[in-house]
Amino acid sequence: EDKVVQSPLSLVVHEGxxxxxxxxxxxxxxxxxxxxxxxxxxxxxxxxxxSSGIEKKSGRLSSILDKKELFxxxxxxxxxxxxxxxxxxxxxxxxxxxxxxxxxxxxx
Amino acid sequence: xxxxxxxxxxxxxxxxxxxxxQCAQDMNHNSMYWYRQDPGMGLRLIYYSxxxxxxxxxxxxxxxxxxxxxxxxxxxxxxxxxxxxxSVYFCASWREGTEAFFGQGTRLTVV
Numbered sequence: 001e002d003k004v005v006q007s008p009l010s011l012v013v014h015e016g017x018x019x020x021x022x023x024x025x026x027x028x029x030x031x032x033x034x035x036x037x038x039x040x041x042x043x044x045x046x047x048x049x050x051s052s053g054i055e056k057k058s059g060r061l062s063s064i065l066d067k068k069e070l071f072x073x074x075x076x077x078x079x080x081x082x083x084x085x086x087x088x089x090x091x092x093x094x095x096x097x098x099x100x101x102x103x104x105x106x107x108x
Numbered sequence: 109x110x111x112x113x114x115x116x117x118x119x120x121x122x123x124x125x126x127x128x129x130q131c132a133q134d135m136n137h138n139s140m141y142w143y144r145q146d147p148g149m150g151l152r153l154i155y156y157s158x159x160x161x162x163x164x165x166x167x168x169x170x171x172x173x174x175x176x177x178x179x180x181x182x183x184x185x186x187x188x189x190x191x192x193x194x195s196v197y198f199c200a201s202w203r204e205g206t207e208a209f210f211g212q213g214t215r216l217t218v219v
Contacts, residue, residue: 031204034207034208041212041213042198042210042211042212042213043151043198043210045207045208045209048206048207086150088150088151090208092202092204094158095139095156095158096139096141096200096202096208098150098151098153099150100149100150101149101150103148
């Protein structure tokens with residue numbers, strides 16, 4: 001059975017800290033991996049990763065995919081309270097397979 | 109540039125009432141999805157449609173029906189609403205090579 005597992009399920013850090021969120025998968029016919037940020041509304045797209053070892057970067061957020069070890073990480077440096085959200089990972093084969101999300105809380 | 113349009117945004121139903129959630133996308137995507145999201149939980153797939161004319165059950169299909177009316181529209185129907193169906197519902201669309209696009213969500217309360 002295809003599955004996507006995110007860890008940790010929740011994380012509380014202080015402003016300015018760096019966090020690393022994990023997404024591991026066991027999926028047949030992998031095509032790409034997506035990261036989303038969800039506040040109190042619909043998820044918003046962050047990154048799409050298709051190739052191993054190529055870092056995608058947007059401001060303080062970055063992500064990389066390891067297709068050999070079947071995981072991806074999302075890094076957030078110099079965290080701010082506005083980074084507080086649920087971060088969702090999805091893997092695409094012929095459909096979208098979602099992880100349960102990581103709830104990140106940034107304390108001032 | 110509407111993307112995915114989902115209606116209504118909010119709805120309160122009495123137990124046993126029926127309603128249809130509407131979803132339309134203007135990106136020519138083949139795949140469309142209905143999810144529900146309960147507090148503190150991730151997205152759970154109700155039904156999906158890989159192409160016009162096809163629909164398949166997801167993880168939690170009981171109590172729901174869907175219709176892929178055409179390539180643009182994918183509706184979700186609750187025939188007899190139950191309090192357990194109180195949730196936030198999201199429609200999404202996707203095609204290969206792109207990310208998934210979400211509607212704004214429908215907050216449904218069944219009393």
